[in-house]
Amino acid sequence: MAAMKVRGNAFSTATMRVLACLREKGLEFQFVPVDMSTGEQKKEPHLSFHPFGQVPVFEHGDLKLFESRAITKYIAHEYADKGTQLECQGAAMPIGLQWMEVEAQQFESPASKLVWELAVKPMYGIPVDEAAVEENTAKLAKVLDVYESRLVESKYLACDSFTLADMHHLPNIDFLMGTKAKALFDSRPHVSAWVAHITARPAWVKALTIRNN
């Protein structure tokens, strides 16, 4: 099997999305830390791997990929028979695609803005923009109302087992659980149970250990 490498940062949500996937699949990989505090991602040689100057970058033999969700879809497909089956099967396949888009198009924007305001800014002593917090709390609440309805009828978002559609949420949820935005999840019983369930997955717990290295 060709060697796998992830260039990224342990505190980057997009990087953690890829590490979660590799852990679910039980795949070996080399982690190459990119120091975002010095802007390493905006300089060569990193720019030769990622033209937008971001993390993560995934390398598998001669293949070089950026965009975390494209990387996880590649890994899930390429290693369909290894570890956790992360794609919805058969007739549920398009439902999996739909809920992955929901995460990317509806959840990511308000969730990542709240991560920035409530988790990252306080770490660096940067003043919080309360108007942005209010606006994105309202937006995320509406998204989670839809999730609550969906999770009444289905234990997981897309199909009857854990898939990429659930997994893609983990990094933003992990940060938000340490902020006042946790209340948005806790106040919706089915969302709250889903969060407890997916954040306790051994693969996710193992992915997070990268922060201890």
Ligand SMILES: N[C@@H](CCC(=O)N[C@@H](CS)C(=O)NCC(=O)O)C(=O)O
């Ligand atoms: N849509 C991209 C987002 C990548 C992204 O925004 N990465 C952030 C870290 S989570 C980054 O590199 N930020 C530094 C920068 O933009 O300079 C993906 O999912 O890979």
